[in-house]
Amino acid sequence: MQEISNEIIGSGKSIGFVPTMGYLHEGHLSLVKASKSENDITVVSIFVNPTQFGPNEDLSKYPRDFKRDESFLLENGVDYIFYPHIEEIYPQGFQTYVIQEQISSFLEGAVRPVHFRGVTTIVSILFNIVKPQRAYFGQKDAQQCAVLKRMVTDLCFDLDMKICPIVRESDGLAMSSRNVYLSPQERLDALVLSKSLSLAARIIEKGERDCNKIKTIALALLKEIPSASPDYFEIVDFDTFEIVSTLESKKSYFLVAACKIGKTRLIDNQLIHL
Ligand code: AMP
Numbered sequence: 001m002q003e004i005s006n007e008i009i010g011s012g013k014s015i016g017f018v019p020t021m022g023y024l025h026e027g028h029l030s031l032v033k034a035s036k037s038e039n040d041i042t043v044v045s046i047f048v049n050p051t052q053f054g055p056n057e058d059l060s061k062y063p064r065d066f067k068r069d070e071s072f073l074l075e076n077g078v079d080y081i082f083y084p085h086i087e088e089i090y091p092q093g094f095q096t097y098v099i100q101e102q103i104s105s106f107l108e109g110a111v112r113p114v115h116f117r118g119v120t121t122i123v124s125i126l127f128n129i130v131k132p133q134r135a136y137f138g139q140k141d142a143q144q145c146a147v148l149k150r151m152v153t154d155l156c157f158d159l160d161m162k163i164c165p166i167v168r169e170s171d172g173l174a175m176s177s178r179n180v181y182l183s184p185q186e187r188l189d190a191l192v193l194s195k196s197l198s199l200a201a202r203i204i205e206k207g208e209r210d211c212n213k214i215k216t217i218a219l220a221l222l223k224e225i226p227s228a229s230p231d232y233f234e235i236v237d238f239d240t241f242e243i244v245s246t247l248e249s250k251k252s253y254f255l256v257a258a259c260k261i262g263k264t265r266l267i268d269n270q271l272i273h274l
Contacts, residue, residue: 013040017132052118
């Protein structure tokens with residue numbers, strides 16, 4: 001992959017890169033389309049990264065179907081699929097990790113302690129292999145985007161981070177490879193996550209600025225569903241991802257929520273501009 005990338009760059013062409021863990025859906029495709037529209041060559045990686053999963057998480061059962069992903073990507077005009085073996089990325093003796101300190105310490109970072117260390121490490125490795133001019137990520141994982149943008153700035157990675165909007169099912173559920181875990185009843189129950197975000201956004205639109213009040217109402221909606229157990233509902237600053245207590249005009253925020261539906265943990269968020 002490094003040799004291919006060197007050749008592409010040597011011939012004056014740009015590389016757009018979309019890192020994924022596979023089991024692709026329209027959300028991933030939106031990143032591919034954005035990359036294709038802005039670069040000569042688009043590279044998609046498929047790698048279920050073990051270092052970003054905690055010991056009790058779903059690494060072994062994470063959905064995988066390379067053949068399906070391969071035809072999906074080829075149909076959609078991707079130039080290269082980078083599909084490495086675990087031992088190529090983490091050979092024997094591997095012992096170097098990238099740690100982003102602040103943004104990665106709360107919310108997802110608090111519930112999933114090793115998660116962001118794994119993400120920043122794998123993305124750094126992939127950036128050094130693929131050498132993209134532009135890298136494409138989904139706002140679906142808003143905290144991941146904030147962590148990675150900070151890493152790119154702090155470590156002077158010479159590339160542009162492009163963040164693409166969340167792609168949803170027609171009923172509002174954010175697309176996710178993990179949605180396949182949901183039973184038909186849980187699939188219906190899972191709608192409560194996006195509904196809690198829209199409810200909070202409506203309350204804010206009507207003028208509420210006290211985050212505690214907004215959170216309480218959103219959490220109450222989540223708790224109405226017996227299969228739902230929320231990890232958090234918070235309102236965070238657009239840039240720093242710090243949890244805020246009062247909303248100020250002319251600022252942007254993310255409403256962020258994480259909730260288990262049965263055994264499946266889902267996250268979602270909504271961007272608001274005041
Ligand atoms: P994953 O395969 O889940 O690691 O996701 C790979 C990339 O696709 C990440 O940048 C995600 O944020 C992005 N992504 C996943 N789901 C969506 C979605 N529903 N809409 C937009 N981007 C998404």
